[in-house]
Amino acid sequence: MSTRGALRLGILISGRGSNMTAIAQACRSGRLGAEVALVLSEQPAAAGLESARGFGLPARAIPWPGAALRTQFEQDAASALDAAGVDLIVLAGFMRILSAEFVTARAGRILNIHPSLLPKFPGLHTHRRVLEAGERSHGATVHYVTPELDGGPRVLQSRIAVRSADSEASLSARVQATEHIIYPKVIGWCAEGRLEWREGNPWLDGVPLMAPMIEEFDA
Ligand code: GAR
Numbered sequence: 001m002s003t004r005g006a007l008r009l010g011i012l013i014s015g016r017g018s019n020m021t022a023i024a025q026a027c028r029s030g031r032l033g034a035e036v037a038l039v040l041s042e043q044p045a046a047a048g049l050e051s052a053r054g055f056g057l058p059a060r061a062i063p064w065p066g067a068a069l070r071t072q073f074e075q076d077a078a079s080a081l082d083a084a085g086v087d088l089i090v091l092a093g094f095m096r097i098l099s100a101e102f103v104t105a106r107a108g109r110i111l112n113i114h115p116s117l118l119p120k121f122p123g124l125h126t127h128r129r130v131l132e133a134g135e136r137s138h139g140a141t142v143h144y145v146t147p148e149l150d151g152g153p154r155v156l157q158s159r160i161a162v163r164s165a166d167s168e169a170s171l172s173a174r175v176q177a178t179e180h181i182i183y184p185k186v187i188g189w190c191a192e193g194r195l196e197w198r199e200g201n202p203w204l205d206g207v208p209l210m211a212p213m214i215e216e217f218d219a
Pocket residue numbers: 013014015016017018019020048092093094095113114115123140176179
C-alpha cells in the first residue's frame with residue numbers, strides 16, 4: 001500500500017463500467033480510503049470512459065492492438081498506470097486476458113470481479129450456464145488475479161438464490177447489484193490494510209484467508 005495516503009486505484013474496464021462507478025462513488029463519499037487515479041479501457045468507445053470523465057476522473061483509452069500485440073498494450077498500460085501512481089489494479093469488466101508476465105510482475109496488486117461463484121463457471125456467459133445447469137444459487141467473486149484464468153485466490157463472494165422465474169438478464173442484473181457492494185468492500189479492506197498479500201496468499205486481519213468470505217443477498 002502507498003505511503004502517500006489514500007490507496008490509488010487503476011480501474012480497467014471494457015464496457016459500461018457500472019462497477020467502476022460504484023467504486024468511484026464509494027471513494028468520493030469517503031466510505032473508501034482510496035482514490036481513482038486512472039480509468040483505462042482497451043475499447044475507445046466504452047461507455048464507462050464517458051461516465052468516468054463525467055465523474056471528473058482521469059480516463060483514457062489504449063486501443064486493443066490485437067492478441068499478437070498484447071505485449072505492446074501491456075507496456076503502454078503499465079506506463080500509464082505507473083505514471084498515475086497506481087497501487088492497486090482493479091479489473092472491472094475488463095474482457096481481455098493479461099499475460100502471465102504482466103500478472104506475475106504485479107502479484108497481489110491486481111483484483112478482478114467475476115460473475116459466478118468461482119471455482120464454478122469460470123469464463124464467459126456465466127448466467128446462461130448457471131440456468132442451463134439448474135443451479136440453485138449464484139453470485140459473484142472478488143479474487144486476486146494470477147496467470148490461471150479466473151483461478152486466483154478468492155476473497156469475497158456474494159451469493160443469491162436462483163429463482164424459477166429468472167432469465168439470463170434478470171440474473172445478470174441481480175448479480176451485478178451485489179457486485180457493486182462487494183467490490184468496494186474488498187478494496188476498502190485493502191485500503192485499511194486489513195487485506196494483504198503475503199507469500200502468494202491473501203491474508204485478512206492477520207490470518208491467511210483459506211476460503212473466501214461469503215455474503216448472502218436477498219436481492
Ligand atoms: C460485471 O458483471 C463483471 O462481473 C463482468 O463484467 C461485468 C461488467 O459490468 N466481468 C467478467 O465477466 C469478467 N470475466 P460493468 O462494466 O457494468 O462493471
